[in-house]
Amino acid sequence: MGKPNDTQATHTTGSMEDFAAAADYSLLNNLHPDPDATKSGKDHRPRQVFSGHYVPVKPTPIADPIYISHSQTFFTELGLSDELATSEGFKRLFSGDMSHVPHPMHNVGWATGYALSIFGTEYIEQCPFRTGNGYGDGRAISVFEGVFNDRRWEMQLKGGGPTPYCRGADGRAVLRSSVREFLAQEYMHALGIPTSRSLCLFASQSDTVDRPWYSEGSHSENPDIMVANPVAITTRVAPSFLRVGQLELFSRRARSHTDSGAMTELEMIVLHIIEREYKDEIKSSLPLEEKILMLARQFRERLTSLVANWVRVGYCQGNFNSDNCAVGGFTLDYGPFGFCEYFEPYFQPWTGGGRHFAFLNQPIAAEKNFESFCSALATLLYASPEHKVELSMICDDFSQIMQNKMAQMWADKLGLTSPDNELLNQLISLMMKTHVDYTLFFRELCNIPQSISGIDSSFYTKPSDEIKHEWQQWLSLWRDKLLSTSSPESASNRMKKVNPKYTWREWLIVPAYQQAEHGDYSLVHQLQDIFQSPYDEQSQRVADNYYRLRPKEFFAAGGVSHYSCSS
Numbered sequence: 291m292g293k294p295n296d297t298q299a300t301h302t303t304g305s306m307e308d309f310a311a312a313a314d315y316s317l318l319n320n321l322h323p324d325p326d327a328t329k330s331g332k333d334h335r336p337r338q339v340f341s342g343h344y345v346p347v348k349p350t351p352i353a354d355p356i357y358i359s360h361s362q363t364f365f366t367e368l369g370l371s372d373e374l375a376t377s378e379g380f381k382r383l384f385s386g387d388m389s390h391v392p393h394p395m396h397n398v399g400w401a402t403g404y405a406l407s408i409f410g411t412e413y414i415e416q417c418p419f420r421t422g423n424g425y426g427d428g429r430a431i432s433v434f435e436g437v438f439n440d441r442r443w444e445m446q447l448k449g450g451g452p453t454p455y456c457r458g459a460d461g462r463a464v465l466r467s468s469v470r471e472f473l474a475q476e477y478m479h480a481l482g483i484p485t486s487r488s489l490c491l492f493a494s495q496s497d498t499v500d501r502p503w504y505s506e507g508s509h510s511e512n513p514d515i516m517v518a519n520p521v522a523i524t525t526r527v528a529p530s531f532l533r534v535g536q537l538e539l540f541s542r543r544a545r546s547h548t549d550s551g552a553m554t555e556l557e558m559i560v561l562h563i564i565e566r567e568y569k570d571e572i573k574s575s576l577p578l579e580e581k582i583l584m585l586a587r588q589f590r591e592r593l594t595s596l597v598a599n600w601v602r603v604g605y606c607q608g609n610f611n612s613d614n615c616a617v618g619g620f621t622l623d624y625g626p627f628g629f630c631e632y633f634e635p636y637f638q639p640w641t642g643g644g645r646h647f648a649f650l651n652q653p654i655a656a657e658k659n660f661e662s663f664c665s666a667l668a669t670l671l672y673a674s675p676e677h678k679v680e681l682s683m684i685c686d687d688f689s690q691i692m693q694n695k696m697a698q699m700w701a702d703k704l705g706l707t708s709p710d711n712e713l714l715n716q717l718i719s720l721m722m723k724t725h726v727d728y729t730l731f732f733r734e735l736c737n738i739p740q741s742i743s744g745i746d747s748s749f750y751t752k753p754s755d756e757i758k759h760e761w762q763q764w765l766s767l768w769r770d771k772l773l774s775t776s777s778p779e780s781a782s783n784r785m786k787k788v789n790p791k792y793t794w795r796e797w798l799i800v801p802a803y804q805q806a807e808h809g810d811y812s813l814v815h816q817l818q819d820i821f822q823s824p825y826d827e828q829s830q831r832v833a834d835n836y837y838r839l840r841p842k843e844f845f846a847a848g849g850v851s852h853y854s855c856s857s
Contacts, residue, residue, distance in 0.1 A: 350451025355385035404535030467857030504848030535613030592619025
């Protein structure tokens with residue numbers, strides 16, 4: 291569960307012509323376009339999309355783009371030269387200008403529609419037409435799909451301008467949210483957690499958009515002023531951007547008989563999901579019904595592991611709707627996310643998220659998304675009652691599998707070979723009583739302390755003598771169990787591989803995007819370097835700046851301890 295071993299490139303791509311040679315558009319070649327769409331991609335006004343898997347859309351370039359950064363780690367994996375990131379052709383493409391891409395690349399991108407379920411409940415009210423036919427990629431436009439070093443990747447501009455799904459918005463992303471997403475994706479990868487990846491980040495030197503945000507020193511729950519923000523485009527990359535919400539869309543249409551081709555399109559997208567995300571696990575020769583059951587089992591395995599790892603590192607998705615749930619089983623859509631510092635089970639950074647998407651409720655939210663996933667798949671099993679029953683059983687088993695993985699995750703964080711619920715429950719209670727820093731506490735615990743003095747640097751408040759005594763008792767019980775099967779050195783080394791030293795602390799990210807708004811990207815680059823090695827000790831200077839408690843002035847501070855989704 292530690293930092294992954296990145297696959298090294300076998301060759302280096304140094305020109306846009308070489309880059310274009312990797313093009314392979316499986317989604318466009320195998321799925322249906324919206325029959326009402328224009329081939330030119332000039333399709334930016336909000337409208338209903340009644341059928342088809344995607345809409346061809348040209349992104350809208352940002353003006354006067356300037357390079358901010360790229361992921362050197364990911365470039366290496368893809369076999370791209372670092373010099374490519376600052377080339378004119380690369381800058382034009384990934385700031386939204388597809389007019390001069392080399393052959394055989396397409397000069398039109400694509401956006402997809404999907405349905406919305408919130409905590410398992412189907413919604414259509416967010417669609418401006420109240421039909422569900424206007425919900426989808428409002429500002430995310432895919433511009434490339436290709437194969438690099440035998441791996442397929444799709445590249446998607448976040449903030450590339452309006453699409454038919456923009457619901458009246460401008461389709462732009464601000465620099466603030468773009469910096470956050472750019473940094474967060476590569477940080478999660480370094481933590482060893484499946485995620486979409488960051489390719490590059492460009493900002494406009496002249497375009498701005500107004501967004502509600504927080505005034506300096508504000509403790510308001512919701513934004514209290516309008517702010518002019520520089521616009522930016524960050525390019526996120528994944529094996530696919532297929533989501534649970536896409537399956538739901540075609541399943542709903544098939545159930546309601548609003549589109550005569552919906553059942554066919556549902557089957558097509560299910561088979562495409564298998565080809566894009568699960569072809570190594572699911573044999574192509576199997577009957578459709580067996581493929582569906584295998585898909586449900588494999589996705590269940592990935593999703594339960596993913597969410598257990600989110601909790602392991604303190605990550606809270608904030609808005610884990612079905613449309614933010616990738617069917618490939620990786621982290622997707624870094625909007626109102628956050629990382630738990632001051633520990634509380636119901637930590638929720640997004641003011642609109644509610645308790646149902648809070649930190650320790652994420653396993654339940656994942657189960658609701660899996661139920662929506664299985665419900666969509668069940669539509670294809672209408673003629674096979676026995677397979678439908680088996681799918682229902684796969685769905686019902688999610689909760690127990692999730693519980694087992696959570697229990698083992700906590701055991702791993704504590705260095706134990708097997709779960710101990712009583713010890714864990716005592717610990718959670720003490721962490722809440724003492725107001726510990728989630729990351730600091732578990733990292734200090736890696737030193738196998740004998741007394742409370744070894745962990746009190748992670749406390750936000752000074753504990754009473756009674757609670758100190760409870761801590762001492764807990765530490766003794768934990769050490770006895772831990773050291774009965776392991777030496778202190780091996781236990782410490784094992785724990786440090788699952789308990790990162792450096793976490794995402796919003797109050798340290800804010801200065802990076804604030805400085806970036808004034809053309810200073812040095813702190814963005816510094817954070818990139820630190821986040822590449824979150825389990826390592828790093829230098830004393832880094833530890834002094836980044837391995838510390840949140841200062842009191844940032845508690846309840848708008849835009850730091852909590853924030854809206856205005857991005």
